[in-house]
Amino acid sequence: MKIVVPVKLLPSPDAAQALRDELAGCNAGANYVSEVAFVNGTMREYALRKLVYAELRERGIKSAAAQQLIRRVVDAYATLRANIRAGNLGKKDSKARAKAESKPVVFRKDAAQAYDHRNMGWDIDVQTVAITTMSGRLRGIPFVCSPQQLKTLAQYRKGEADLLCKDGTWYLYATCDVPEADQCEPAGFIGVDLGIVNIATASSGYQAAGRKLNQYRKRQLGLRKKLQKKGTKSAKRLLKKQRRKESRRAKDINHCISKAIVTEAERTARGISLEELKGIRERVRLRKPQRVALHSWAFAQLGDFIAYKARRAGVPLVYVDPAYSSKECAECGHIDRFNRIDQARFICRGCGVVAHADRNASRVLARRGQAVWDAGRKSHVPATRPQV
Numbered sequence: 001m002k003i004v005v006p007v008k009l010l011p012s013p014d015a016a017q018a019l020r021d022e023l024a025g026c027n028a029g030a031n032y033v034s035e036v037a038f039v040n041g042t043m044r045e046y047a048l049r050k051l052v053y054a055e056l057r058e059r060g061i062k063s064a065a066a067q068q069l070i071r072r073v074v075d076a077y078a079t080l081r082a083n084i085r086a087g088n089l090g091k092k093d094s095k096a097r098a099k100a101e102s103k104p105v106v107f108r109k110d111a112a113q114a115y116d117h118r119n120m121g122w123d124i125d126v127q128t129v130a131i132t133t134m135s136g137r138l139r140g141i142p143f144v145c146s147p148q149q150l151k152t153l154a155q156y157r158k159g160e161a162d163l164l165c166k167d168g169t170w171y172l173y174a175t176c177d178v179p180e181a182d183q184c185e186p187a188g189f190i191g192v193d194l195g196i197v198n199i200a201t202a203s204s205g206y207q208a209a210g211r212k213l214n215q216y217r218k219r220q221l222g223l224r225k226k227l228q229k230k231g232t233k234s235a236k237r238l239l240k241k242q243r244r245k246e247s248r249r250a251k252d253i254n255h256c257i258s259k260a261i262v263t264e265a266e267r268t269a270r271g272i273s274l275e276e277l278k279g280i281r282e283r284v285r286l287r288k289p290q291r292v293a294l295h296s297w298a299f300a301q302l303g304d305f306i307a308y309k310a311r312r313a314g315v316p317l318v319y320v321d322p323a324y325s326s327k328e329c330a331e332c333g334h335i336d337r338f339n340r341i342d343q344a345r346f347i348c349r350g351c352g353v354v355a356h357a358d359r360n361a362s363r364v365l366a367r368r369g370q371a372v373w374d375a376g377r378k379s380h381v382p383a384t385r386p387q388v
Contacts, residue, residue: 001180001311002159005152007145009129009170015138019163019170022133023110026069029056030107033073038104045074060134064118068160072114076105112164112173120161124154129172131163143172152176167243181314186271186373189318191366192261192306193325193358194275194299197343200257201358203366204264208257213250220246250298258305262313271316273369274303275325320368329353330363 011019033052042048049070056066080100083089089097119132127150130139145153159175191203199210224242227235265272277299310317328335334350341347346357 001178001308003152003176003178003308005145005149005157005174005176007143007149007153007172007174009172010142010144011138011170015141016170018133018135018138019131020165021135022065022131023113023163023165025059025061025134026065026113027107027109027111029059029061029066030069030073030111031104032056033070034076034104034107037073037077043074043077045071048074062119062132062134064116064132065113068114068116072107073105076107080105110165112162114160114162116160122153122157124150152178167240178312180311183314183316184269186316187269189271189273189316189366189369189373190261190265190268191273191362191364191369192275193362193365194277194302195358198358199253200261200302201356201362202261202264203359203362204268204270206260206264207358208253208260213253216249217246247298251301254298254302254305258302258309261306262309262315265310265315266313271318271369271373272306272310273365273372274306274317274319275322275365276319277303277322316373318369318372320365320372322365325361325364325368326357328361328364330355330360330367 032055033048036052037043037048040051042051049067052070053066056069057063061069084097084100089100091097115131121130123129127144128140128142130137131141132138153174153176156176156178157174158177161172161174164171164173189203193201195201195210196214197210199208199213201207220242224239227239227242261272307317309315324335327337327339329339329346329348329350331353332348332351334348336349339346339348340357342357344357346355346360347353
C-alpha cells in the first residue's frame with residue numbers, strides 16, 4: 001500500500017531561492033513540452049523526448065528532471081483524455097470541453113516537481129536531504145517531521161518525492177510503500193453513518209458531533225465575506241493568512257475520527273461498513289443553506305482516511321448502499337418515511353422501537369455490511385472425501 005509522508009524543509013535563504021528558480025525553470029520547461037506535444041499531436045513519452053530533450057538541457061534543466069517533467073506532461077494529457085471520455089468536461093459541444101481541447105495544458109509557475117534517487121538523496125539519521133537543481137547540488141537541507149513519519153520514511157520510503165512550496169513554506173511529499181496487514185475474519189461489523197449534524201456515528205457507540213466545527217466554519221465564512229468586502233491591503237494580507245486554515249482543521253478532525261473508528265474495530269476484531277457516497281452531490285436535492293454545508297465537508301476524505309487506516313491495521317472494510325438506511329428500522333427491518341420523526345429521533349411504525357436516528361442508521365449499515373461480507377466470503381466447508 002502506497003502512502004504519502006509530508007516533511008517540512010528548512011532551507012537557507014540562498015537554498016530557498018535556488019529551489020524557487022528550480023520550480024520556475026522546470027514548470028516553464030513543462031509548458032514548452034506541453035505546447036510541442038499539442039502542436040505535433042505527440043503524446044507518447046519516447047517520441048516526445050526526441051523532440052524536446054535537447055532544448056530542455058540547453059535551458060539548464062538537469063537530465064533526470066527533464067525526463068520527469070516530460071513524463072508529467074504525458075500524464076497530464078492522459079488525464080485530460082480520460083476526463084473527456086468520462087464526460088467530466090461535459091458533452092461534445094460544451095464550452096468547457098471545447099476550451100480544454102483548444103489549447104495546451106498549462107502548468108503553474110510554482111507547481112510541484114518530482115524527484116527520485118537520481119537527483120535527490122535522503123540522510124534520515126541527521127534529517128537532511130540533498131536536491132539537484134539548475135544551480136547545482138544543494139546538500140544538507142534540514143527537514144522536520146513527527147517521529148512516526150521519520151520511522152515510516154526510514155523503513156518504507158520508495159519511489160519519488162514531490163517538491164512543493166505552500167505560502168512560502170517548502171515541503172517534500174515522499175512516497176512510502178507500506179505493507180498491508182493480514183485481514184482478520186471479522187466477528188461482526190461496525191456501521192458508520194456520515195452526516196453534517198453528527199459527522200460520524202458508529203454502531204459501536206462512538207459519535208463525532210459536528211456542532212463545534214459547523215460553528216467554526218460559519219464564523220470563517222462570515223470573516224471571509226467581511227474581509228473580501230473591505231478589500232484593503234491589511235484585509236488581503238489576513239485573507240492570505242487564513243488561506244487553507246479551515247481545510248487543515250477539517251483534515252485533522254477527519255484523521256482523529258478515522259483513527260478512533262479503526263482502533264475500535266481492531267480492538268474488537270470487527271470489520272467496518274461504510275456508506276458508498278460517490279455522486280451524493282449530484283443525487284441529493286437540498287435547500288441553499290443545506291447545500292453550503294454539504295459541499296463544504298470532505299466526506300470523501302474521511303472515507304479515504306478510514307479505508308487506508310483499515311488496510312494498515314488489517315481491518316476488513318466493505319461499502320454498502322445507503323439507500324433508505326435513515327428510514328429502515330434496525331430491529332425489524334420495516335421501512336417507512338415517517339419512521340424518521342426529525343433529525344435526531346427515530347420511531348418505527350412497525351415495531352414501535354425508539355432510537356437515535358443516526359445510531360439506528362449505523363446499525364442498519366452494520367447489518368448490510370455483514371450481508372455483503374457473507375455474500376463474498378469463501379466457503380469454509382471441508383472438502384468431501386472421495387468414495388472408495
